[in-house]
Amino acid sequence: MSCMSINQEKALYVHIPFCKKKCDYCDFPSYSGKEGLMVEYTKALCNELKEYKDFVFKTIFIGGGTPTYLSYECILMLKEAFEDIHIAKDGEFTVEGNPGTFTIEKLEEFKKMGVNRLSIGLQAFQNELLKGIGRIHSEEEFMKSYKMAKEVGFNNINVDLMFGLPGQTMEQWKESLKKAVDLKINHISAYSLIVEEGTPFHRREKNGLLDTPCEEVERKMYEYTKEYLEKVGYNQYEISNFSREGMECKHNLVYWNLEDYIGCGSGAHSFIDGKRIQNTGNPEEYIKLVKNNGTGTVDSFKNSLEDTIEEFMFMGLRKIEGINKLNFKRRFEKDIYSIYGDIISKHVNNKLIEDDGENIKLTPQGIQLSNMVMSDFILDKA
Ligand code: SF4
Structure with missing residues (x-):
């Protein structure tokens, strides 16, 4: 592994590309219907992780996709691999999960793995909106998942919420924020819906069939989010992110500060010593590449100084400070x-x-x- 500086603590991102069903707005490198690859994929991922056993990570983030959709057997394999991965004292270790894929047993294994933060994809509290964006879960399922997380002892929890959804009213958005606040969730990511090319929503929009709120309403939703969350004790520290004091997501701050990070898994990329390294986004190809080379890398290039300065500006200006x-x-x-x-x-x-x-x-x-x-x-x- 070579020329990377291993002394400085870095961040680690681990990608799980499986989802039970693809949401209608999603253009992330995630797939439904590829569950047959899960075991082979996890084995490959565990092998790629071996490359980093000499590092100490200040943050780890297992994202996706839906990491909590991994089978129990795969989570056990991952847990074993993480026995050789070192996290700094006071390090932050997050796993993303989606309601409808949680079990107490899975969460307990994540806990034993060292996970100390959960990020739950909720998006909205209204079942008709959840259905309208193609989510697999209901509000009730979210509540069940949330209770499970608390029961297992996760207190550092983020929820993702979205505004600007088709058919969403201001009142519904206010209700979603209030319900999240009432649950005393200490981190809220509030994203506006972006209609990405290649998604079912994009096709619907082109055909005039996507009934999203107009720009003016969306702007008001964002304004309300800032005012309300600030009033009830959250600090906005990034364009879309709000937290209770001291509960900012340290992993995301690594990206916004353009610090070094390592990405493992399909679709992941790394930024190390000014070099960008890209893994294949195709899980099948990833499995083959790791078998042959030990990593899923398909491309890498050294940033020019100008590239790095630009990226530093784009990322840094996202922070409120x-x-x-x-x-x-x-x-x-x-x-x-x-x-x-x-x-x-x-x-x-x-x-x-x-x-x-x-x-x-x-x-x-x-x-x-x-x-x-x-x-x-x-x-x-x-
Ligand atoms: S659960 Fe997340 S990653 Fe999976 S399809 Fe939906 S938005 Fe995309």
Whole structure:
């Protein structure tokens, strides 16, 4: 394994590509109907993980797909592999799960594996909305899964919620947020629905059959989310993420701070020492590649300095605190204004960016127009 610096603590992402059923909006590298591959896939994953037994990880995130959909047998295999993976003291170890795939037995094994945080894909509390986006579960199933998680002793829990769903009213969105808050969930990810190409929703939208709220309502839903969650004690620390004090997702902060991470499994990628390494997104090919080479890598390239600076800006501006000017200088040995002076000034003038002396950050209006603002940070590489 070579030239990677193993002294510095890194983050580890592990991808489980299986889902019981594909949701109508999903373009993640996940599959339904491939359960026949689960055992072989998990074996391959355990082999790829062996490459990293000399590392110490400050965060681990098993995502997907639906990790809790893995069979009990596969979870046991994974648990054995994790006996050789080192997590830092106070490290964060998250597993993603979807209601309808939880069992107490599975959760107990994850707990024994060292998992100390659960992220549950809930999306909405209204059964008609859940059905309308193709989720497999109901509100009642979520409640059962949530109770199981508490019973097994998971207290650090995130729920994913979505707004801008077809047929969703403001009242329903308010109700979803309130119910999550009433459960004392300490981290809420609130995403707006993005209609991605190649999904059933995209086809429906093209045919004029997707009844999503208009932009104005969606904007109000987002505004309400910020105001309400702040009022009841959550801190917004990223465009779509809110947490109780000290309960931010450390793993996602690694991405937003553009620190090093290692990805294992199909569709995963790594960012190490300025190098991007991509695994195949195809689980069958992944199994073959790991058998032959020990990893699922199909592509890798070294970022140019400009690539890294751009990515640092795109990711950093997602954080509400923004980008620390001193950190930028330390990392790139250049003043941020020497590269982006004109762009920053332009957006400070139109009130989309603020420079508070220490940090450069998006204003609330800037967040609403974040795609447009961020595209200005693309560097000319001619
Ligand atoms: S459960 Fe998650 S990963 Fe699986 S299809 Fe639905 S949105 Fe995609």
